Amino acid sequence: MNIKDNISNLIENLPAQCKLVVVSKTQTTERIKEVYDTGHRIFGENKAQELAQKYENLPKDIEWHMIGHLQTNKVKYIAPFVSLIHSVDSLKLLTEINRQGIRCSRIIPCLFQVHIASEETKFGFSMDEIMEVTQSDAIAQLSNILVTGLMGMATFTDDTSKIRSEFKALKRTFDTLKSGTLPSNIQMKELSMGMSSDYQIAIEEGSTIIRVGTAIFGERQYH
Numbered sequence: 001m002n003i004k005d006n007i008s009n010l011i012e013n014l015p016a017q018c019k020l021v022v023v024s025k026t027q028t029t030e031r032i033k034e035v036y037d038t039g040h041r042i043f044g045e046n047k048a049q050e051l052a053q054k055y056e057n058l059p060k061d062i063e064w065h066m067i068g069h070l071q072t073n074k075v076k077y078i079a080p081f082v083s084l085i086h087s088v089d090s091l092k093l094l095t096e097i098n099r100q101g102i103r104c105s106r107i108i109p110c111l112f113q114v115h116i117a118s119e120e121t122k123f124g125f126s127m128d129e130i131m132e133v134t135q136s137d138a139i140a141q142l143s144n145i146l147v148t149g150l151m152g153m154a155t156f157t158d159d160t161s162k163i164r165s166e167f168k169a170l171k172r173t174f175d176t177l178k179s180g181t182l183p184s185n186i187q188m189k190e191l192s193m194g195m196s197s198d199y200q201i202a203i204e205e206g207s208t209i210i211r212v213g214t215a216i217f218g219e220r221q222y223h
């Protein structure tokens with residue numbers, strides 16, 4: 001299967017309420033252009049400088065999403081153009097995104113990353129922390145960010161029932177927050193969950209954004 005067939009198969013089977021972020025990390029401009037030429041416009045990267053470089057080199061109607069861990073000192077590289085930062089995992093980072101938003105006169109859309117996997121290595125707020133953080137006065141003061149939902153990554157495992165229960169837990173947290181009272185700069189609209197190996201389960205469990213790389217481009221080549 002080539003890139004064009006992979007992407008059209010994926011999009012055909014995507015429910016209307018669910019968006020696809022094509023994860024283009026490590027991919028060349030040529031390969032990204034192949035996807036772009038099918039009409040797709042939403043791409044995701046996990047490193048700030050690589051994202052900024054690709055923004056420079058590719059057409060300006062692309063909607064760029066930051067999906068990987070973001071250090072506060074790198075926010076400045078992507079603040080002027082990024083469409084959605086999926087990986088906000090601390091109040092310190094959100095405060096810096098807000099500061100950069102003010103500098104470039106933008107309101108920057110963000111998601112809170114929630115830790116749902118049993119692996120230690122994945123970043124994010126715990127389920128308990130996220131309930132607290134969304135109520136903090138400090139966030140309500142931030143004028144140049146808009147939190148539009150949550151992001152999570154399931155454990156890397158073949159155990160689909162484990163993956164499903166982690167996605168269910170994230171959806172439950174999302175629904176609880178959504179039905180509660182939130183400051184005006186926090187809304188629960190988007191639930192970013194699902195990658196190549198588990199996006200079908202994620203969609204069944206209520207995902208509104210899937211982030212898919214390998215199922216479109218094939219295995220990544222790291223240099």
Ligand SMILES: *Cc1c(COP(=O)(O)O)cnc(C)c1O
Pocket residue numbers: 023025046067068194195196197211212213214215
């Ligand atoms: C790389 C990455 C993906 C895509 O992974 P694939 O398995 O290639 O689909 C999704 N989300 C995040 C945060 C990633 O870093």
